[in-house]
Amino acid sequence: MQYLRTFFLTLLVTVFVNCSKSNGNSDNYPADAPSNITITYVVSPDNSGNVSFTASATNAVNFEYDFGNGYFATSSSGSAIYKYPVSGTYTVNVTAKSNSGKSATKSVQLVISTVTSLIWSDEFNTAGAPDPAKWGYDIGTGSGGWGNNESEYYTNRSDNVTVSDGTLKIKAQKESYNGSGYTSARLLSKGKFSFKYGKIEVRAKLPAGGGTWPAIWMLGDNSSTVAWPACGEIDIMEHKGNDLNKIYGTFHYPEHSGANGMGGNVVITNATTEFHIYSLDWTASKIQIAVDGNVFYTLNNLSSLPFNQNFFAILNLAVGGNFAGAVDPNFTSGVMEVDYVRVYQ
Known part of the structure; x- marks a missing residue:
């Protein structure tokens, strides 16, 4: 019996010691917090x-x-x-x-406190044709209506694009012209000005006719040598005359082209009767699209995306097409009016 008591006591001491050791800072227990x-x-x-x-x-x-x-x-x-x-x-x-x-x-x-500088702008204060040092034109219908089944023929005629009273006016109108039922204009700064990162603001008033499709957008400088959408496309503003006051902002790039673009939309008031500021704030880490300073879509800009190179600006007014939908048979003309385009860095 004495032997059993001694053995039992030794066993208890051993268990106690072992338990005590397990409560130390072994590898199984976290170290102190920072x-x-x-x-x-x-x-x-x-x-x-x-x-x-x-x-x-x-x-x-x-x-x-x-x-x-x-x-x-x-x-x-x-x-x-x-x-x-x-x-x-x-x-x-x-x-x-x-x-x-x-x-x-x-x-x-x-x-x-950060300071940005205006690096490029067009205030459209000189009447006549848009400044040729800043803007060129896409002419014609493009392949398949610029790839969107659009109905217009783009020209550089004063009937379709002019500067007057301090604003640029891009006019789409119903007329038979070179096989198309409508004419309009598409201006671009390609080969004249492009930029990488910064902020672009465009103050504009949009047309109201059913089937009109005004757009303020950008393409990568390599768009002539790299097939779309690998060059990247940034749609700062798109609007449907068939769905008034809904503003779309969209990014197109590989695996997110066409209707699969990444973006959002916001409903504003008086898009066709008042001027609004459509803007893009662009950095190496994120890109934000806003109307009147209110951000409605943000894209995280990764190094793998095509949005880390120079882009040029495009202003156009399309008629019909996949995005805009059917043209109102009573539509005769509509104007996108642009007060200014400003780029800051």
């Missing part, structure tokens, strides 16, 4: 929006940055550089993580 987080930053004095961040913490092996505007970055060293595209007050959250996955977060607030 602590003593510090964040320092330097805002570039040139108003470029560039900010250099440095974070440190005890027990941290990785840092995740939330720059306060929907953009994120990961850094094993704790250092990060980010360029804010627009002015504002931002709350930056930095999360430090340990090897075990435990984390701790600290926040700082910073004020950013």
Whole structure:
């Protein structure tokens, strides 16, 4: 009996010791959470929006940055550089993580002031034909109605495109012309001006006729050598005369062409009776389409997409086609009026 008691006591001591060991910091249990987080930053004095961040913490092996505007970055060293595209007050959250996955977060607030410059514009203040140093034309019907089964013949006649009273006027009208039942115009800055990243604003008033299809859009500079949609297409504004006041913004690229484009739409008021500002804010990380400053679609711009090269601008007014739908038999003419085109960087 004494032997059994001794054995039982020894067994209890062994179990207790083993349990005690298992409560230590073995590989099966997480290390302490990061602590003593510090964040320092330097805002570039040139108003470029560039900010250099440095974070440190005890027990941290990785840092995740939330720059306060929907953009994120990961850094094993704790250092990060980010360029804010627009002015504002931002709350930056930095999360430090340990090897075990435990984390701790600290926040700082910073004020950013950025300055952009107007690098190109057309204010349409000189009456007559559009400035030939800034605009060229697509002429004719294109293959299969510019690939969209459109019904118009594009010209550079003053009947279809002119500048007067401080605005550009692109006029679609019903007439028999070179085998087509309608005429209109399509202007483009190809070979005259293109840009990569920045902001483009176009203030315009749209036509109302059923079957009209005004558009403000862009194509990659390599569109002549690379088949669409590999060159990329950005539709800043499209509107259907058969569905008034609904504004579409769409991106076309491989695997997302035609009706499979990536985009959205928004309903506004008085699109055909008042001027509105249609804009694109474009960076290496995201592209936003807006009306009157209100963003209605955002595309995350990846390095694999074709939206990291120069693009040129296009202004046109189509009639009929796959997107616009049937033309109202009573339609005789409609005008897209453009007050200005401005590009900032």
